[in-house]
Amino acid sequence: MADSSSSLPSLFEKISYKRYFLRAVDLTMLGLLFSLLLYRILHMSQNDNVWVVAFLCESFFTFIWLLITCIKWTPAEHKPYPDRLDERVHELPSVDMFVTTADPVREPPILVVNTVLSLLAVNYPANKLACYVSDDGCSPFTYFSLKEASNFAKIWVPFCKKYNVRVRAPFRYFLNSLDAKEDSEFSRDWEMTKREYEKLSGKVEDATRDWDADDDFEAFSNTKPNDHSTIVKVVWENKGGVGDEKEVPHFVYVSREKRPNYLHHYKAGAMNFLVRVSGLMTNAPYMLNVDCDMFVNEADVVRQAMCIFLQKSKNSINHCAFVQYPQDFYDSNCEELVVLQSHLSRGFAGIQGSIYSGSGCFQTRRVMYGLSVDDLEENGSPSSVNARSKSGFRYPPDITILTKISDTRISENPGSG
Numbered sequence: 460m461a462d463s464s465s466s467l468p469s470l471f472e473k474i475s476y477k478r479y480f481l482r483a484v485d486l487t488m489l490g491l492l493f494s495l496l497l498y499r500i501l502h503m504s505q506n507d508n509v510w511v512v513a514f515l516c517e518s519f520f521t522f523i524w525l526l527i528t529c530i531k532w533t534p535a536e537h538k539p540y541p542d543r544l545d546e547r548v549h550e551l552p553s554v555d556m557f558v559t560t561a562d563p564v565r566e567p568p569i570l571v572v573n574t575v576l577s578l579l580a581v582n583y584p585a586n587k588l589a590c591y592v593s594d595d596g597c598s599p600f601t602y603f604s605l606k607e608a609s610n611f612a613k614i615w616v617p618f619c620k621k622y623n624v625r626v627r628a629p630f631r632y633f634l635n636s637l638d639a640k641e642d643s644e645f646s647r648d649w650e651m652t653k654r655e656y657e658k659l660s661g662k663v664e665d666a667t668r669d670w671d672a673d674d675d676f677e678a679f680s681n682t683k684p685n686d687h688s689t690i691v692k693v694v695w696e697n698k699g700g701v702g703d704e705k706e707v708p709h710f711v712y713v714s715r716e717k718r719p720n721y722l723h724h725y726k727a728g729a730m731n732f733l734v735r736v737s738g739l740m741t742n743a744p745y746m747l748n749v750d751c752d753m754f755v756n757e758a759d760v761v762r763q764a765m766c767i768f769l770q771k772s773k774n775s776i777n778h779c780a781f782v783q784y785p786q787d788f789y790d791s792n793c794e795e796l797v798v799l800q801s802h803l804s805r806g807f808a809g810i811q812g813s814i815y816s817g818s819g820c821f822q823t824r825r826v827m828y829g830l831s832v833d834d835l836e837e838n839g840s841p842s843s844v845n846a847r848s849k850s851g852f853r854y855p856p857d858i859t860i861l862t863k864i865s866d867t868r869i870s871e872n873p874g875s876g
């Protein structure tokens with residue numbers, strides 16, 4: 460937990476922007492819009508429909524413009540200082556990272572593999588991380604790809620950490636050719652890692668044609684995407700890890716039970732299931748949620764979120780429920796969305812906080828369980844909270860049985876050592 464001594468610098472700063480000129484422009488606009496509306500009202504004649512319609516349209520425009528202007532009035536940004544974490548926080552908290560996928564055809568496994576690799580390689584102690592993939596397609600190809608990815612992760616994670624790679628999704632990283640001209644250690648490692656990645660993508664792409672289904676795939680026989688029992692497989696277990704740079708975090712494959720005629724609630728159902736399974740296995744106090752076609756484009760993403768979560772306020776309780784990251788797009792023209800996010804989200808940050816959009820979001824487990832901050836112990840973890848919260852909510856019995864991953868072997872990849 461963060462040291463609450465007020466003499467130490469804060470883990471993040473809220474920077475407010477002074478926009479005097481833009482405010483003057485906005486006020487002028489407001490004056491002009493009101494004068495126009497006043498002019499329309501004063502010269503309204505009952506039989507002129509066009510005039511009335513113009514008045515209604517302009518009133519609506521003024522209303523929307525006013526809403527947006529109010530949101531943008533006091534823009535702010537939260538600037539985290541991850542370098543300060545090490546001196547302030549003695550032990551970083553655990554984080555469970557969730558990836559959802561639903562269809563191996565619409566969402567090719569190589570995309571899911573890249574999402575997962577970018578998460579496994581973030582700058583955070585590997586023994587504090589667990590990555591759970593929910594597969595609503597119940598696809599042995601997805602599972603096969605993830606097993607292969609976990610082998611490649613043993614090369615990829617140390618490579619990223621050794622050379623401080625910024626974008627840790629290999630398909631993006633290897634788009635750029637090698638800079639170093641001479642035969643250096645880096646260029647040798649780069650070539651070797653690229654070769655291994657190409658092998659991995661080849662295996663994943665060929666998986667539908669040529670693969671050996673061993674006993675580990677037994678669970679997938681006679682299953683249909685909408686009719687099968689739950690499958691949980693520990694793809695990789697970080698056994699007794701100490702968090703050094705060569706380690707790979709826990710990595711778990713999950714396909715929840717589905718039956719025809721039972722609603723499964725799409726991504727929301729998958730997220731609920733991931734919360735419950737991870738509650739039994741690693742029970743981290745913080746959770747991250749990303750879609751399978753996203754990747755982490757900033758290696759310090761978890762440390763940055765921790766700067767916000769672990770900074771204590773004056774009464775030494777942190778009320779932060781979630782940290783939402785904005786989305787960027789690499790393969791489509793979504794400039795409007797980016798502009799909207801960068802302008803409006805700064806405005807929201809200045810008023811109260813960011814908009815919750817789900818994906819790309821860290822949330823606390825206690826909020827997901829419906830707990831209030833008054834129910835918390837000093838360490839902020841829900842594991843020490845009684846089964847009944849103030850709202851009278853009672854956990855299902857399985858949620859209160861909290862065990863660590865090393866005690867709960869549901870199913871293990873035999874090759875994971």
Ligand SMILES: O=c1ccn([C@@H]2O[C@H](COP(=O)(O)OP(=O)(O)O[C@H]3O[C@H](CO)[C@@H](O)[C@H](O)[C@H]3O)[C@@H](O)[C@H]2O)c(=O)[nH]1
Nearest residue numbers: 559560561562566595724725726729749750751752817818
């Ligand atoms: O039955 C399902 C259907 C979808 N998904 C996953 O949910 C995510 C989002 O689904 P997608 O069809 O890609 O929706 P998008 O419109 O692209 O996603 C946006 O909109 C969704 C709500 O409609 C949000 O949940 C997402 O986070 C947000 O990125 C993907 O990872 C899917 O694999 C499941 O796990 N199970």
Ligand SMILES: [Mn+2]
Nearest residue numbers: 750751752753
């Ligand atoms: Mn999508």
